[in-house]
Amino acid sequence: MSRRILLTAFEPYGTWPSNSSWLTLVELTRDLPRDVQITTRLYPVDFAKVRDRLTQDLAQSHDVAIHLGQAPGDAAIRLETVGLNVRSPARDGLPGQTYGPLVSDGPLAYASTLPMAELTERIRAAGIPAVVSQHAGTFVCNATLYMAHYLAERMALKTQIGFMHLPLDTSQAALDGGKTPCLPAALSAAAVCEVLAALAIADDAADEPR
Secondary structure, three states: OOOEEEEEEEEOOOOOOOOOHHHHHHHHOOOOOOEEEEEEEEEEOOHHHHHHHHHHHOOOOOOEEEEEOOOOOOOOEEEEEEEEEOOOOOOOOOOOOOOOOOOOOOOOOOOOOOOHHHHHHHHHHHOOOOOEEOOOOHHOOOOOOOOHHHHHHHHOOOOOOOOEEEOOOOOHHHHHHHOEEOOOHHHHHHHHHHHHHHHHHEEEEEEEOO
16 A cells, blocks of 8 residues: 655745745646655644644644745755754744744654655755755744644654755745755755655565565
C-alpha cells in the first residue's frame, strides 16, 4: 500500500503578495508522483488557526506530514531538524502575539521524525541547493513543525513529520529588482519530489518479505 502523505503550504503574508511554499506546491501538483497518496493543504499564517488546521488534518492518520514554508533571504532549501516550543512577537505587519511558549504542557523541542540529513544529501545529489537547519526559527513555520509533533503525540499517531523552508521564487525576487536570493519554484518542487521518492523507496523496503 502506498504511503499517505500530507503536504501543506502557506498563504501570502505581510508585504508578500505570494508565498513560495504555495507556488512550489502548485508546481508539484502539475505532475504528482503516482507511488504515494498526497493530500495538499493551504494554511493561513496564524498561530491559532494553524493549530486548528493541523488538528483536523493529522486526525486523518497520514503516514507522513511534510510542511513547506517561505524563507526570504535564503539561497538554499533548508530541511529543519528541530521545532522549538517558542512563539515570537508579530512581524511583517501580522496581528500581534506576545513572546512565549507555544504550549504550556509540551517539551522544549521536538526533533523531526524524518531523516533530514539523508534527505538533504538526496536533494543535493539532484543538483538542487539544500542544507540541514538546526531549528525552524520562532515564527509560524516553527510553530507548525512543533505543533504537528505535539498533536501527533497526543493523538497517539505514528505520523512522521518534517518541515522544509524554501527560498523565494524568482517571480518574488523580481519585485525588488533581483536583489534577494531565490530559487525557481519548479526546482523547489523537484526537491520535494526527491523527498517523496525517498519515502516511497523506504516504504517499499519496509514491505519486502524477510
